[in-house]
Amino acid sequence: MKEYVNQPHYLVAVDCIVFGFDDGQLKILLVKRGLEPEINKWSLMGGFVGAEETPDEAANRVLKKLTGLEGVYLELLNIYGEPDRDPIERTLSVGYFALIDIHKYETQLIDNYHAEWFPINEIPKLIFDHNRMVAEARKKLKFKASLHPILFEMLPKKFTIPQLQTLFEQVNDTKMDTGNFSRKVTSTGLLIRLEEKDKSNSKKGAYYFKLNKKSYAESFNDLLSL
Amino acid sequence: MKEYVNQPHYLVAVDCIVFGFDDGQLKILLVKRGLEPEINKWSLMGGFVGAEETPDEAANRVLKKLTGLEGVYLELLNIYGEPDRDPIERTLSVGYFALIDIHKYETQLIDNYHAEWFPINEIPKLIFDHNRMVAEARKKLKFKASLHPILFEMLPKKFTIPQLQTLFEQVNDTKMDTGNFSRKVTSTGLLIRLEEKDKSNSKKGAYYFKLNKKSYAESFNDLLSL
DNA sequence: ACAAAAGTGTTTTCTATACACCCATGA
């Protein structure tokens, strides 16, 4: 037990990189920081890890406070622990990235925090090392999505294949053939076609699909390249 | 600044899951814990994060202390933060997995810590949540290795293709065709064949290869499925 | 009728897999 004595103790925070997809663009949710230092600067949404919770739970709590959403897709990104990253006091931050359906969050809460969605390529200067966190999150999202069908987490319940394709293209920073994409994605068995069509982007209209939740759940056990 | 007041502070530790490959087996390095509680039980090698270092640096320091090695492949695994995971005092632990060339560590140091290599399928009961960490590390290694050529980190400078194949099979818990494996791996451009052969496993002998360091470095920018 | 997005058909290329078979050599 002696070794525990005199070891330094630190503040531990969580910061969330919240991804959403809207209007054909991959976006990130940022808040105007409400406390000193750097008050009123843009920042990631975060909070301290409380005495009775794990970092995961803290991230979920923060996310719920900001968006009203529960059961959000959350994944550990990295630990940020430069001794001087927070000028007030040493704080280790656990970074998480979250994928949410951008149309489901509660506007009221967002307003309370003076939060705004920023297109991924138009992120402003953020406090501390938050810009680095965003860059790493983007990269990790890309790798993760190459083996796991997680991007559906950012789409509404009903979505079209062209919509899904745009999201893929945004995440991977690439263009792909529409015909091949359509076939590839329908062949996975993850999608169920609905009768309804979305005619907002073409006269012909694109069928809406929904996730096949059973296949989706199972796919998380496997390596699946989509 | 007011918000920083009265936030709880915690101990922050690192724990390393050290993988090595020897005798055709994937192994993990464990130590006999030297402090209370649970003294003399098997455990991962760990230590507290010092005031002047990041968790990464702490992990590197711990690893050097144990093996004498520097510049080891280290990657964040997860953060373990159950409020009661350490019975003495709340301690958050940052788990790392490390890949080392098992023949390069310094025996003397290992002896000092009463450390031993355990085949991956014969891990004893460990303290706290360390068994869970090992399980997660194994899974993460598999996923990571499916897109990045990191397994070379566990091989000596000179290695044969059958050796590499055995390592792959161990990590992925599978068997593959020797002919196809050989072609696949040589076609990546990551390997340079040497003149020398290893005749310890066959009369014909298997060529030694070394890493093409340039291609190897570049490959880390891409998604590469090996 | 026209234009433009959606998505199907078709061809070609590439990769993965299976497996027969040759190679080298110590015992």
Add this chain to the structure above:
DNA sequence: TCATGGGTGTATAGAAAACACTTTTGT
């Protein structure tokens, strides 16, 4: 010489990529 692991050759199947072309319907 023969048994054995190390590899190459080859044939086939399946996936990916490229792209022509049809379908639909608001204008």
